[in-house]
Amino acid sequence: MEKLIAGKSVAVNEEGYLTDFSQWDKSIAEELAHEAGISLSPRHWEVLTYLQNEHQNQVALSIRRIGKSNFVDIKEFYQLFPTAPLKTATKIAGIPKPVSCI
Amino acid sequence: MKNLVILGAGTGGTMMANHLHHHLHSPDWRITIIDERQEHHYQPGYLFLPFDVYSPDDIVKSIKEFIPEDVHLVQQKILRIAPTENKIYLESGNEILYDVLIVATGAKIAPEETEGMRGAEWHKSVFDFYTFEGALALRDKLRDWQGGKLVVHITEMPIKCPVAPLEFAFLADSFFTQKQMRDKVEITYVTPLSGAFTKPKATEALEHLLKEKNIHIESDFAIEQVDNTTKEIVDYGGRRIPFDILVTVPTNKGDELMARSGMGDDLNYIPTDKATLRAKNYENIFVLGDASNIPASKAGSVTHFEAEILTENILRFVHGEPLKEEFDGHANCFIETGNGKALLIDFNYTHEPVEGSFPFQGIGPLRLLKESRMNHMGKLAFRWIYWNVLLKGTHIPFVPATMPVPKQQ
Ligand SMILES: Cc1cc2nc3c(=O)[nH]c(=O)nc-3n(C[C@H](O)[C@H](O)[C@H](O)COP(=O)(O)OP(=O)(O)OC[C@H]3O[C@@H](n4cnc5c(N)ncnc54)[C@H](O)[C@@H]3O)c2cc1C
Numbered sequence: 395m396e397k398l399i400a401g402k403s404v405a406v407n408e409e410g411y412l413t414d415f416s417q418w419d420k421s422i423a424e425e426l427a428h429e430a431g432i433s434l435s436p437r438h439w440e441v442l443t444y445l446q447n448e449h450q451n452q453v454a455l456s457i458r459r460i461g462k463s464n465f466v467d468i469k470e471f472y473q474l475f476p477t478a479p480l481k482t483a484t485k486i487a488g489i490p491k492p493v494s495c496i
Numbered sequence: 497m498k499n500l501v502i503l504g505a506g507t508g509g510t511m512m513a514n515h516l517h518h519h520l521h522s523p524d525w526r527i528t529i530i531d532e533r534q535e536h537h538y539q540p541g542y543l544f545l546p547f548d549v550y551s552p553d554d555i556v557k558s559i560k561e562f563i564p565e566d567v568h569l570v571q572q573k574i575l576r577i578a579p580t581e582n583k584i585y586l587e588s589g590n591e592i593l594y595d596v597l598i599v600a601t602g603a604k605i606a607p608e609e610t611e612g613m614r615g616a617e618w619h620k621s622v623f624d625f626y627t628f629e630g631a632l633a634l635r636d637k638l639r640d641w642q643g644g645k646l647v648v649h650i651t652e653m654p655i656k657c658p659v660a661p662l663e664f665a666f667l668a669d670s671f672f673t674q675k676q677m678r679d680k681v682e683i684t685y686v687t688p689l690s691g692a693f694t695k696p697k698a699t700e701a702l703e704h705l706l707k708e709k710n711i712h713i714e715s716d717f718a719i720e721q722v723d724n725t726t727k728e729i730v731d732y733g734g735r736r737i738p739f740d741i742l743v744t745v746p747t748n749k750g751d752e753l754m755a756r757s758g759m760g761d762d763l764n765y766i767p768t769d770k771a772t773l774r775a776k777n778y779e780n781i782f783v784l785g786d787a788s789n790i791p792a793s794k795a796g797s798v799t800h801f802e803a804e805i806l807t808e809n810i811l812r813f814v815h816g817e818p819l820k821e822e823f824d825g826h827a828n829c830f831i832e833t834g835n836g837k838a839l840l841i842d843f844n845y846t847h848e849p850v851e852g853s854f855p856f857q858g859i860g861p862l863r864l865l866k867e868s869r870m871n872h873m874g875k876l877a878f879r880w881i882y883w884n885v886l887l888k889g890t891h892i893p894f895v896p897a898t899m900p901v902p903k904q905q
Contacts, residue, residue, distance in 0.1 A: 456652075457652065457688070457718050457732075458652060458762065458763075459762070462762065468718070468720070468732045469732060471732075472732045472733045472734075476733055477716060477733055478690065478716035479733075481690065481716070493694070493791075
C-alpha cells in the first residue's frame with residue numbers, strides 16, 4: 395500500500411515499514427520518528443546509519459547482535475528508541491522489521 | 497572401508513542411523529554414532545511433567561534401544577570437530593576419522609546468559625521446563641503451591657518448539673481450574689516478540705485464546721535481569737514484572753562443542769544451507785535438527801522432515817551426484833490449549849499456517865488453527881508415534897494398522 399510521509403507517497407507494508415529503501419530519505423525518517431515520539435539527535439542518526447549498513451551487509455538484526463556490536467549497547471539503544479527499539483529503529487531507518495526465527 | 501559418523505543420538509541422529517544403515521553397510525561403509533548420554537529423552541514430554549500428566553518413565557528410554565545393531569554406538573562426550581583433518585576428538589582422548597559427518601547435537605538452555613537467572617531462586621521460584629531436572633522441580637513446586645503470580649517467559653528467540661511456552665500457559669490455566677484454584681492464580685505470558693507468535697495468522701488465533709483464558713500478555717519484553725531479591729524480571733527499558741513463580745525459557749544455544757571447533761555462529765549454531773542441509777563451509781559435513789542455523793522451527797517434526805531429505809542427499813553425495821535442494825522448512829506442531837484440546841499448525845519457510853484440516857491416515861482429519869479434542873489426542877498419540885515409528889525412520893509416519901485409535905471424538 396501507499397502512504398503519504400513528509401509529503402511523499404511511499405510504498406509501505408501493513409505495519410508501516412517501507413518496502414522500497416530507495417524511497418527513504420531523511421525527512422521521511424524524521425516524520426516516522428515523530429510518529430514514534432522521538433526527535434532525532436546526531437547519535438540517533440549514527441545508529442540508524444549503522445543499522446542500514448548492517449542490513450545492506452545482510453546481517454540478521456537482533457537485540458543480541460546489537461548488544462555485541464560494540465557500536466551501541468542495549469541500554470543506550472533503549473534510551474534512544476524506547477519500548478521496542480529494534481522495531482522502532484528499523485522502521486525509521488526504512489529497512490524491514492527483523493524477523494525473529496520461529 | 498569408509499566412515500560415516502553421526503554426532504548426537506537424539507531425535508535427528510537416531511533417525512539418520514535408522515535410515516542410513518540400510519544403504520551404507522559393510523564391507524564398504526561403517527556407521528558410528530556418538531552421544532555422551534545413556535538415555536534418550538522424549539523432550540515434548542517435558543511440557544507435561546510439571547502437571548503430572550506424564551511420569552518420568554513415559555519419556556525416558558535407553559539410547560541403545562533405538563540404534564540398529566550394525567551401527568557402532570560410542571557413549572562419550574565429544575570435545576571437538578577438526579573439519580580440516582576430518583577428525584573428531586573425544587573426551588577420553590580417542591579420535592575418530594570420518595569421510596562424511598552428520599551433526600545432530602541439538603540445542604540446550606543457557607540460563608547463564610541472563611544476569612540473575614541462575615541465581616539464588618533457581619529451581620526455588622525460578623524454573624525452566626526445557627530440561628528434565630527443571631520440569632521435575634517445577635512439578636514438585638506446583639503440587640502444593642497455594643497460588644499467586646505465575647509468569648511464563650521467553651528470554652529470546654530462537655527457541656526449541658517456539659509454541660511450548662504458550663502451551664505451558666494454557667495447560668497451567670486448565671491445571672489450576674481443575675484444582676479449583678484458578679481464581680488464586682494470576683497468569684502472565686511475557687515474550688520478546690510483538691505478539692503471541694511469529695506468524696500473524698497463528699498469532700491472531702492464539703491471542704484470542706489467551707484472552708479467553710484470562711492470561712495476560714506482555715510483549716516486546718527484552719529481559720536484562722532476574723531480580724532475585726524483589727522477585728521481578730526487568731527489561732532493558734526498565735519495565736518490571738513481579739512473580740511468585742517464574743517459568744522461563746532461557747536463551748537456547750547449540751552445544752559448546754561448536755565454539756571449541758570454531759564452527760558455530762554467536763549462538764553456537766552451524767551455518768547450514770537451508771535447502772540441502774549441508775554445512776555452508778564444509779563439503780562433507782551435514783547438519784540436521786536443532787544444531788543448524790536454518791530459519792525453520794527447532795522442532796522434532798522439522799527434524800523428521802529433514803531426515804528424509806538428508807538421507808537422500810547423503811546417498812547422492814557418496815555417489816558423487818549433485819545434492820537436491822529440497823527442504824522447504826516444513827513444520828507441523830500440535831499446540832496444547834488446555835482442557836483436553838489442542839490446535840494443529842502446519843507451515844514452512846514461506847507459507848503461513850492455514851485453516852483447514854490435516855489428513856492423517858488412521859486418525860482422520862485434525863483441525864488446524866481450531867481447538868479440538870482430536871488434536872489433543874493427536875498430541876498424546878505423538879509420544880507413541882515418536883517412540884515406535886519416528887525414531888525408527890519409518891517412511892510413512894502414520895501407519896493405520898498400528899496406530900492407537902483415540903477413544904473420544
Ligand atoms: C519442552 C519441549 C517441548 C517440545 N515439544 C515439541 C513438540 O511438541 N513437537 C516437536 O516436534 N518438537 C518439540 N520439541 C523439540 C524437539 O524435542 C527437538 O526439536 C528435537 O529433539 C531436536 O532433535 P535433535 O536431534 O536436533 O537434538 P536432540 O534430540 O536434543 O539430540 C541431541 C543429542 O546430542 C547429544 N550431544 C550434544 N552435545 C554433545 C557432546 N558434546 N558430546 C556428546 N553428545 C552430545 C545430546 O546428549 C543429545 O542426545 C520440544 C522440545 C522441548 C524442550
